[in-house]
Amino acid sequence: MHQSFLQYRGKRYLWIGLALCVVAVLAYGWHAPLSPPNGGTWLGYTLGTIGALLILWLTALGVRKRSYSSTLGTVQGWVSAHVYLGLALLIVATLHTGFQFGWNVHTLAYVLMVFVIGSGLFGVVMYLRFPEAMSSNRSGQTRAQMLQEIADLDQRALRIAANLPAPFAEAIGSNRDRTAVGGSALAILRATDASQVSLAGEDGVVRLQANPAQRAILDWLGRELARSTDAERTRRVDELVNLMAARRTLLRRIVQDARNVAWLQLWLYVHVPVTFALLGALVAHVVSVFLYW
Known part of the structure; x- marks a missing residue:
């Protein structure tokens, strides 16, 4: 029986993503820094590190999808994790900022991340909606x-x-x-x-x-x-x-x-280039943080 990637292994990655969000929110609520919450506190660095690792891991989906001989889990499992942990990343990264935004490379990285997540959600909708419509329209023909x-x-x-x-x-x-x-x-x-x-x-x-x-x-x-x-x-x-x-x-x-x-492919022409832009902004964000630490 066909199982949607959103239902993979009893929504395993949904629960992992929710757990990560709950822990991050509780830590943020418990944390009481002397200065306003921001990415420069110990919690900010912790959440930032988790967020950066998530971004790098989520980007690796493109590599995994083309590694047909890979034994690192199934593509369906990777896609499921990509969706749910990508949504969790939005919470983790937002708490990392401490809701401090400005006209700088740090906010640029955040905006690009939000755009990538948003385009990813659009892609999920496309992949849930169009394959069935395509099958019905083709009536068994190529x-x-x-x-x-x-x-x-x-x-x-x-x-x-x-x-x-x-x-x-x-x-x-x-x-x-x-x-x-x-x-x-x-x-x-x-x-x-x-x-x-x-x-x-x-x-x-x-x-x-x-x-x-x-x-x-x-x-x-x-x-x-x-x-x-x-x-x-x-x-x-x-x-x-x-x-x-x-x-x-x-x-x-x-x-x-x-x-x-075309609709199935269109979002990739947005999602993939902006993902690479995000990686560049992330590197600039991390380097600038350590330069001025």
């Missing part, structure tokens, strides 16, 4: 299989259109060649469909039209179907309508699949 099915539909449609007047073959061929979904990262995230199609108008003039979600080609075929008085022609046009409707459904699934994958 994206390559869906693309191949579209190609097969186009071939069938072209064969049928070859037995109809020339505007039909031109329309089906244009629809195939001018399908344009996705593109830039923003277009993928917005599920943009910039498809076009060349269609013959009532006056016989062929014009290029926007064709998002295959609407233009389906509307055109619908009009041709309505005006058809020949039984054989009606049957063939009806087949084209059904093929283009199936094509529209597949295109929607492909666009949604690309969008789901």
Whole structure:
């Protein structure tokens, strides 16, 4: 039975994280320094050391995920710990500061840490939400299989259109060649469909039209179907309508699949670079502390 990384080993790391938070809060409440609480007291140094070690260990998840032969626990266990101890880090680091903030490298390190934790939570939501949605959307198919099915539909449609007047073959061929979904990262995230199609108008003039979600080609075929008085022609046009409707459904699934994958990857393009920025700020924070100790 599949077990979510949040439920790993009976939420082991949730309880470890909570225990760490409770100990840190109790120590902070018990501690009575002569000066206002800050990172320069013995408790501040202790919490700071724990926080720094947590940051380094949490960063190691990226290495562990790519070490396929590693025996240092399962990837699922590491991810579970990454989530819960990352949340605990927010409490530990905040108490380490003694709620003393300013325009300095110390606060910069804290802000970057909060940003990394926040983006990590966004990633958790993505990984809990999208895999199931992706599986449902794909219906057991890969994206390559869906693309191949579209190609097969186009071939069938072209064969049928070859037995109809020339505007039909031109329309089906244009629809195939001018399908344009996705593109830039923003277009993928917005599920943009910039498809076009060349269609013959009532006056016989062929014009290029926007064709998002295959609407233009389906509307055109619908009009041709309505005006058809020949039984054989009606049957063939009806087949084209059904093929283009199936094509529209597949295109929607492909666009949604690309969008789901893009959202899963997007947060990493933020989370990972800011994590490295955090490591740099952490080094600067520690070095400056020891220089002015």
